[in-house]
Amino acid sequence: MIRNCLLCGVGGQGTVLASKLISAAAMQRGDDVRTAETIGMAQRGGCVVSHVRIGRDIHSPMIPLGQAQIILAFEPAEAARCLPYLVPGGTVVVNRKAVQPVTATLSGKPYDAQAVLDYLAAQVENLVVLDGDAVCAQCGSPRVLNVALLGAAAQSGALGLTCEELSAAIMQRVKPQFHSLNLQALALGAQAAEKELSHEDEAGTV
Amino acid sequence: MAKTFLMGNEAIALGAIHAGVQLVSGYPGTPSTEVLETVAKENPGHIHVEWSVNEKAALEVAAGASYAGARVMVTMKQVGLNVASDPLMSLVYVGIEGGMVLVVADDPGPISSQTEQDTRHFARFAKLPVFDPSSPEEAYAMVREAFEVSEKYHTPVILRPTTRVCHGCATLETQPALPARPVPGFGKDSSRWVIFPRLSNANHKKIEAYLPQLGKEFCESPFNRLSGFGRRGIAAGGIAYEYLMEALGENTDVRVLKIGTPHPFPASLAVEFMTGLDEVLVLEELDGVIERELTVLCGRYHLRTKILGKASGHAPCAGELSVEIARELAEAFLTGSEAAVPLPNPPPLPVRPPVLCAGCPHRASFYAVKKAMEGKKAVFSGDIGCYTLGNAQPLDMTDTCLCMGAGVTIAQGLQAVEPDAVHFAFIGDSTFFASGITGVVNAVYNQHDMVLVVLDNSTTAMTGHQPHPGTGRSAMGEIAGRIDIEKVLEALGVCSIQTVDPLDHKLAVEAVRFAAGIPGVRVIVFRSPCVAIAHPNIPFRVNERCVGCQKCIRELGCPALVLQDGKAAIEPSLCAGCGLCARICPAHAIGGVEA
Structure with missing residues (x-):
């Protein structure tokens, strides 16, 4: 069985580290991993996408359209842009906050993030909207959005990795002085997702 | 050996270290940069590693070390090869002593480059062997083989990965490193190392003699191979081969030719592939190099196989390929296309051209x-x-x-x-x-x-x-x-x-x-130092004095400056505290945290 995870966001948000942590966690479990990253000019505020593919006999480093079990979106518009990669019935974990490109700010016409979140809610069977800002504020660092999203993704079950496995990867790949900060963000991300998922269940049973 | 998780560029670097490389020079350029960085990081101690001042200098430094018998590698991106082409063209004629591998990374798209030039053409133009890996695993294996070929024929050899191979990561098994060998030292011989017209004429004939010989050897190479059955065939090279295999899945009702050494072309293997085939589709990024080789072979050997690709309009002439494009082209070619059900269109999404960082x-x-x-x-x-x-x-x-x-x-x-x-x-x-x-x-x-x-x-x-x-x-x-x-x-x-x-x-x-x-x-x-490596200052804030003139937004285009309810605001996760907006604010409404 191949597990495909797509991460998308805006250059500078930390997608590459998140993809490395997923890969490290899967490798520690003994799985083979193939990934593709966006490196270069797009890292300066452009759209960035990381493809992570876990399993044996995988050819393409890029996930084919319609085959990602989960999308970790650091930004709503990037989630919508990458939605064609999602398998029917798949999971999207998306950060609520929009990043407005300079061109949009300049034109005085920021894009309508709520409309994009509504679109995601209508199209995605399993949608987890994470308030990344709240988690970052609780942790006291704006740089832990990536790990908070990982926590939420693990909690959703669609990532196929547990928070414990991701914690081990953090201990292995992140500098020691940032361990506790990242473990806190991981736990808070998971908690936030748990809340949202239980709300969904309630709504489903009513 | 142990399994490790490596980026394609890291795999190339380890491949070179394990093949006993003794000098690595290069100039940074996406998507090639991490090759040299990894050699520097994993240097067992005896490898001379340098960022040369440019690609021409890098190649010449490596040539000198190779003259003395050291194994050398030079790294650059495709447009860097233009800069290094002057020494390279002559070096092929003079030849080398210690194995020399040029890693020249191509960038289909292009994603981070000025051109979509195809280094496989350059190899043919310069009369050089070129290896074209389809995955990090293959790139690792090809480096060692490239050194062997280089030393056997006393020629530089190009390894040409593309962006998706360079920046893709894979789990791969590495080989034990070859034992370090001493550098024999430079053997003075002006009839060999000083290029004159007479030497060039003589060596030109030698080059034209060994290239077809090497092409024959490449027919036996594991990097070139046939698979599948049927009367239709698809030829592919580089990452396009992996896209094709992903798209074909379990389908083996098509013959597939994988080309890992586009020059000198493994001609007899290709003829064997085409014999009995009515049509062949060629999948490759950048130019139709394999397509042209197959077309020429059909003419030379009077084959009736029709070659479809970029020249015939069956494959896109520019930009990257993907599993989807490979599937669409293969399905249209094999059976007739079937369209997927599209998602409804999302609301308007913003375009995101890359910009200078906040605080740059x-x-x-x-x-x-x-x-x-x-x-x-x-x-x-x-x-x-x-x-x-x-x-x-x-x-x-x-x-x-x-x-x-x-x-x-x-x-x-x-x-x-x-x-x-x-x-x-x-x-x-x-x-x-x-x-x-x-x-x-x-x-x-x-x-x-x-x-x-x-x-x-x-x-x-x-x-x-x-x-x-x-x-x-x-x-x-x-x-x-x-x-x-x-x-x-x-x-x-x-x-x-x-x-x-x-x-x-x-x-x-x-x-x-x-x-x-x-x-x-x-x-x-x-x-002023790059904001990405300098210690960032405390983010600035906009205070109540902001009159909403938006001068800062209109004139600076800083990604940390956003519009909130008609007034400027600063996104704290982006602001590096450079203070430029504060200096130009006519209302003095921007300052440090205490403002």
Whole structure:
């Protein structure tokens, strides 16, 4: 069985580290991993996408359209842009906050993030909207959005990795002085997702 | 051996270390940069690793070491090969002693390059063998084989990965490293190492004799192979082969030819593949290199196989391929296409052109020049680096960009025929050393009238912060010789040099006004470290004094400045505290946290 995870966001948000942590966690479990990253000019505020593919006999480093079990979106518009990669019935974990490109700010016409979140809610069977800002504020660092999203993704079950496995990867790949900060963000991300998922269940049973 | 998780570029680096490489030189360029960085990081201690001043220098340094019998590797991106082509073309004729592998990374798309040039053509043009890996695993294996071929035929060999192989990661098994071998030393022999027309003529004949021989050997190579059955065939090379295999899945009702050595072409294997086939589709990125080889073979061997690809309009002529494109083309070719059900269209999504980072000193430099030249006729020639992004609105300060170092000299040509404008050339510190100095020599010697603006952020930022001759650090992170940009310019005889911190907006504007007002070759060095490596300051904030004039947003285009309820606001996760917006705010509404 191949597990495909797509991460998308805006250059500078930390997608590459998140993809490395997923890969490290899967490798520690003994799985083979193939990934593709966006490196270069797009890292300066452009759209960035990381493809992570876990399993044996995988050819393409890029996930084919319609085959990602989960999308970790650091930004709503990037989630919508990458939605064609999602398998029917798949999971999207998306950060609520929009990043407005300079061109949009300049034109005085920021894009309508709520409309994009509504679109995601209508199209995605399993949608987890994470308030990344709240988690970052609780942790006291704006740089832990990536790990908070990982926590939420693990909690959703669609990532196929547990928070414990991701914690081990953090201990292995992140500098020691940032361990506790990242473990806190991981736990808070998971908690936030748990809340949202239980709300969904309630709504489903009513 | 143990399984490790490696990026394609890391796999190439380890492949070279395990093959006993003794010298690695290169110049940074996406998507090739991590190869040399990984050799530096994993250096067992005996490998000489250097970021050379440019690709030509890198190749020549490596050639010298190879003459003495050392195994060497040179790394660059595809446009870097243009810079290195002068020594390369001759080196093929002279030949080498220790194995030499040139890693030249191509960039289909292009994603981070000026061109979609295809290095496989270059290999054919230069009469060089070229290996074309389809995965990090294959790239690792090919490096060792490339050294063997290089030493067997005394020729440099190119390994040409593309972006998706360079920046893809995979789990792979490495081989035990070959035992280190001593460098035999340079054997003086002027009939071998000094190129003269007679030597070139004799060696040209040798090259033309061994290339077909090597092509035959390549027919047995594991990097070229046949699979599948049927009367239709698909040929593929590089990452396109993996896309094809992913798209075909369990389907084996098609014959597949994988090409891992596009030059010299494994002709007899290709003829075996085409024999009995009615049609062959070719899947490859960049140019139709395999397609052309197959077409020629059909003519030479009177085969009736029809070759479909880029020339026939069956495959896209530009841009990357993907599993989807491979599937669509293969299905249309094999059966007739079936369309997937599309999602409903999302609401309008923003476009995201790359921009200068929040706090980037280049923004301040461009803004200072812009303000100083307001209302005056001026042309702004740009160059290669992060500062090419100075073209974006609202700065709009890059009127030309061609190739490394060209801005300095293009400004001179513009000035020669349009003397009534002030001609500026912007160049980064790394690019200045790579190929800018020659242009300054030309300007002084030919008495051009121009303002050279050196944007010195003390690193090679775009490719991920490599050191260069101005930084005083080597590729191995050690103290190195440091070249002083101002002293170089002084020695070249420019008429005025001013060094200014661009974040000091008022001083910066004054410096530009002064330079613009005098004749000759004038230089401003705007020096301020790259915000991605400097320790960021505390984010600034907009206070209640903001009147909503939006001057900061309209004039700076900083990604940290956003519009909130008609007023400016600063996104704290992005702001690096450079303070430029505070300096230009007419309402004094922006300040540090206490403001």
